[in-house]
Amino acid sequence: xxxxxxxxxxxxxxxxxxIGVFRSIIVILxxxxxxxxxxxxxxxxxxxxxxxxxxxxxxxxxxxNRNDKAFIYKHIKNPIFSIFLEYLTxxxxxxxxxxxxxxxxxxxxxxxxxxxxxxNIIKNKRSRNNKILKKIxxxxxxxxxxxxxxxxxxxxxxxxxxxxxxxxxxxxxxxTAITIVxxxxxxxxxxxxxxxxxxLSTSKFLLFKVFSAIKLYTIIIIPLLSFYLIYNIAHWxxxxxxxxxxxxxxxxxxxLKYSSYSYQTASNxxxxxxxxxxxxxxxxxxxxxxxxxxxxxxxxxxxxSNLNPILNDFD
Amino acid sequence: xxxxxxxxxxxxxxTVLHNINLSISxxxxxxxxxxxxxxxxxxxxxxxxxxxxxSGSIKYNDSKISKKDITFLETENxxxxxxxxxxxxxxxxxxxxxxxxxxxLFNLPLDELIDTYSTGMxxxxxxxxxxxxxxxxxxxxxxxxxxxxxxSRTLSVIIKELxxxxxxxxxxxxxxxxxxxxxxxxxxxxxxxxxIWDKNSFHLIEEKIFSVLDSENLSLIRxxxxxxx
Numbered sequence: 001x002x003x004x005x006x007x008x009x010x011x012x013x014x015x016x017x018x019i020g021v022f023r024s025i026i027v028i029l030x031x032x033x034x035x036x037x038x039x040x041x042x043x044x045x046x047x048x049x050x051x052x053x054x055x056x057x058x059x060x061x062x063x064x065n066r067n068d069k070a071f072i073y074k075h076i077k078n079p080i081f082s083i084f085l086e087y088l089t090x091x092x093x094x095x096x097x098x099x100x101x102x103x104x105x106x107x108x109x110x111x112x113x114x115x116x117x118x119x120n121i122i123k124n125k126r127s128r129n130n131k132i133l134k135k136i137x138x139x140x141x142x143x144x145x146x147x148x149x150x151x152x153x154x155x156x157x158x159x160x161x162x163x164x165x166x167x168x169x170x171x172x173x174x175x176t177a178i179t180i181v182x183x184x185x186x187x188x189x190x191x192x193x194x195x196x197x198x199x200l201s202t203s204k205f206l207l208f209k210v211f212s213a214i215k216l217y218t219i220i221i222i223p224l225l226s227f228y229l230i231y232n233i234a235h236w237x238x239x240x241x242x243x244x245x246x247x248x249x250x251x252x253x254x255x256l257k258y259s260s261y262s263y264q265t266a267s268n269x270x271x272x273x274x275x276x277x278x279x280x281x282x283x284x285x286x287x288x289x290x291x292x293x294x295x296x297x298x299x300x301x302x303x304x305s306n307l308n309p310i311l312n313d314f315d
Numbered sequence: 316x317x318x319x320x321x322x323x324x325x326x327x328x329x330t331v332l333h334n335i336n337l338s339i340s341x342x343x344x345x346x347x348x349x350x351x352x353x354x355x356x357x358x359x360x361x362x363x364x365x366x367x368x369x370s371g372s373i374k375y376n377d378s379k380i381s382k383k384d385i386t387f388l389e390t391e392n393x394x395x396x397x398x399x400x401x402x403x404x405x406x407x408x409x410x411x412x413x414x415x416x417x418x419x420l421f422n423l424p425l426d427e428l429i430d431t432y433s434t435g436m437x438x439x440x441x442x443x444x445x446x447x448x449x450x451x452x453x454x455x456x457x458x459x460x461x462x463x464x465x466x467s468r469t470l471s472v473i474i475k476e477l478x479x480x481x482x483x484x485x486x487x488x489x490x491x492x493x494x495x496x497x498x499x500x501x502x503x504x505x506x507x508x509x510x511i512w513d514k515n516s517f518h519l520i521e522e523k524i525f526s527v528l529d530s531e532n533l534s535l536i537r538x539x540x541x542x543x544x
Contacts, residue, residue, distance in 0.1 A: 138405045145397040148428075190395050192365070193444065196382065197406050263365060309365055313382040 004072060004082040005089060022276025026283065035093050042101045052105060055094055056112045059087055061152070063116050073120065084117035136216075141194065143216055146185030154181055158224070165227040168235070172242060175224050179246050179282050182217055183253040187270075192263035195310055202304050202311045206258065210251050217250045218243070245285040252292050253278050255299035261306050274299075316341055317362070317380070317452070317482065322371035324354075324361050324506075331357045332506045335371070339499075341451075344478045346497035347486040348524070354506040355486045356390060359456050362484070363387045375452065386448045390457040392441040400425030400432075400440055408447045417443055420469050434461040446473060453477065455485045459492055471496050494520065 016024045041047050063083070073079045088095065091113075099106045130151075136144050147154065161174035198205060225239045256278065260270045277295070281288040322335040332354045339345045347355050360366035362373055364382055373380045394403065400423050404414045418425060421439040423432075429440060438461040445453065455474070459467050467489075474483055474496050487493045493500060494517050502510045502524065512520055 138402045141395055141398055141402065141406065144402060145395055148397040188396060191393050192389075193387075194395065194406065199383070309367070313364060 002082075002085070004076050004086055008086060008090075018272075020272025020276045022273065023279050026276075026279055035097065038094065039097050042097055045102065048098060048102045048105065051094070052098060052108070052112075055091065055098075055109075056116070059091070059113060059116050063087075063119060069120060080114075080118050084114050087113050087117060139198070140212060140216060141190070142185045142188070142213075145188070146182070150181050150184075154178060157181070158220075161224045162227050165224075166231040168232055171224060171228040172238070175221060175228075175242065176282055178221065178224070179217075179249070180279055182220065183250055183278055183282070186213070186253040186257045187275075189257060189261055189265075192310060195261075195263075195307065196314075199314050200311065201315045202308045205307065205311055205314075206255070206300065206303055209258070210254050213250050213254045214247050217246065221246065241285070245289055246282065248289070248292055248296065249278050249281050252281070252296050252299065255296060255303050258303035258307055259299045261303070263310060316376060317484075318372075318374045318377075319362070320372050320374075322358075322361065322373065323369045324357050324366060325369050326357075330369070330506065332361070332368075335506075335508055337501060337508065337511075339482060339484065341376075341482050342478055342480070343499060344474060344483045344485060344497045346493040346500040347484065347503060348488075348490065348493055348500060348520075349486075349503035352505075353503040355503055356456055357506075358503070359387065359389075359454050359484070359486070363454060384450055385452045385454060386445045386450045387454045388441055388445045388456060388458055390460065392437060394429045394437070394440075396430055397428060399428055403429060403440060404444060404447070407444045413447065414443075417447055420473070421466060435463055435466065438462055439466060442470060442473075446477060451481055453481050453483045455483065457486055457488070459487050459489050467492065490521065490524070 016027075019027070038051065042051060072083065076082050088110075095106070095109055098109065133144055133147055133151075136147070138144065157174050157178050161171045161178065164170035164174065195205065198208065200208060221243065225243060229236060229239055256270055256274055262269070274295070277288060277292060281292045317337070317339040319335055319337040319339075322332055323330060324332040335358065337345075347358065349355050357366060361368050362380065363385055364380065375381070375384055401411070401414065404425065405411065408414050414425070421443065423436055423439055423443070429437065432440065438458070442458060445455070458470060458474075462470060471492060474485065477483060485493065485497065498514055500512045500517065500520060501508055502512075502520070510523060
């Protein structure tokens with residue numbers, strides 16, 4: 001009955017160790033921040049209702065999108081109860097906060113989570129292929145893949161960012177979250193043939209990768225900053241600084257991937273500290289900017305020497 | 316023509332290929348066979364240029380061989396996640412109609428994510444990505460691994476047809492297939508060219524490879540199953 005929970009805790013431990021200390025701390029801090037905010041705003045009945053509905057929708061979204069349902073139904077005893085227990089365990093802090101302020105909501109939470117857990121919907125294997133994805137040329141495959149992975153999260157954050165444009169800094173926080181998602185597109189390494197397919201020399205290839213990442217990033221982020229500036233024109237210098245720092249981090253993330261590239265393996269052995277610096281630089285831009293700026297040059301040279309044996313014939 | 320002269324390749328202090336000399340004519344299907352660890356993949360990586368040799372040279376039509384001339388299918392392939400078959404292939408072939416025409420041979424669900432493909436389907440999409448490229452030299456490292464009977468047969472026919480205007484170097488553990496499609500076969504053993512056979516002497520291959528292996532193993536096998544006399 002608890003085997004699924006044990007598996008989840010082992011996976012969680014592995015994820016935290018793979019993303020490194022910096023990112024783990026950031027994730028935990030963000031979760032704590034979200035819980036503190038939830039606790040702060042959960043005094044009124046209307047807010048609790050809103051949080052309850054959002055919570056159920058979130059569980060439904062996760063349940064619909066998870067790919068392990070077939071595995072659980074085949075190998076785990078009492079699959080529905082195991083899934084139910086899993087959802088309750090991982091959302092315990094939210095349930096506690098909601099129950100403290102409105103104890104009567106507890107049976108509704110149990111019923112809703114049990115209902116969602118009992119749904120055995122297997123997702124269609126056909127890929128998500130909408131108009132936005134079709135417009136991205138295939139040579140930006142990192143972006144197609146990334147958008148497909150985080151499509152709803154990005155769209156949700158994007159609209160929240162637009163709707164909160166009138167509140168100082170709120171939209172920038174959403175843009176920061178979007179930036180973190182977008183730079184994660186470069187966490188995955190491509191096979192050798194997807195590097196050679198462009199038939200570019202090492203320097204041209206790196207320039208192409210960095211500039212295309214910056215181009216796509218600015219296309220996405222500039223509308224958000226423009227909306228923000230409509231309501232907060234006095235913050236124009238913050239927006240410019242945000243944009244320049246983000247561009248620097250996007251370039252850093254692309255070069256970081258190729259600096260540790262190996263054609264023999266699918267896994268990327270990027271130094272977790274260097275990986276963490278990218279995320280920290282987005283959240284705490286002032287402190288890390290000089291370091292990220294200098295590291296860009298270091299990673300450029302490292303990527304060049306790393307990719308040269310693969311691309312040397314395309315000069 | 317590919318000319319490999321005195322090629323020696325090492326990983327650190329471990330020399331994997333010793334003084335390899337091979338000559339591969341244009342339009343030939345050249346088979347490389349050998350046990351695991353014999354050095355087949357290292358030889359391919361060196362011909363392709365992603366492994367630097369300690370000494371020796373590899374020339375294509377009397378000039379230094381270049382990746383621009385070669386398409387290389389590796390044994391193990393991995394793919395970028397959340398990419399459909401169409402998206403992957405369109406990186407190599409711009410015309411979607413050409414992709415669809417080639418796919419009639421393998422019937423892959425190209426609008427689905429490659430992540431959902433079986434091992435055989437993944438092999439097929441890798442094969443499609445290399446055979447649709449028009450470079451004069453094709454290196455296929457274990458292309459039949461994971462393919463079903465029908466697809467193996469289809470691939471054999473494709474390789475034979477492609478050899479009309481390309482040079483193909485192929486490795487496989489399925490001796491029967493290699494014998495069927497290759498015009499020359501080279502047997503690598505512990506990084507050394509043990510034998511080279513042309514079509515007329517293919518009947519000697521099985522005897523050469525398997526008689527040694529069988530005699531080496533038979534005594535041990537009998538020991539293990541308790542039938543030693």
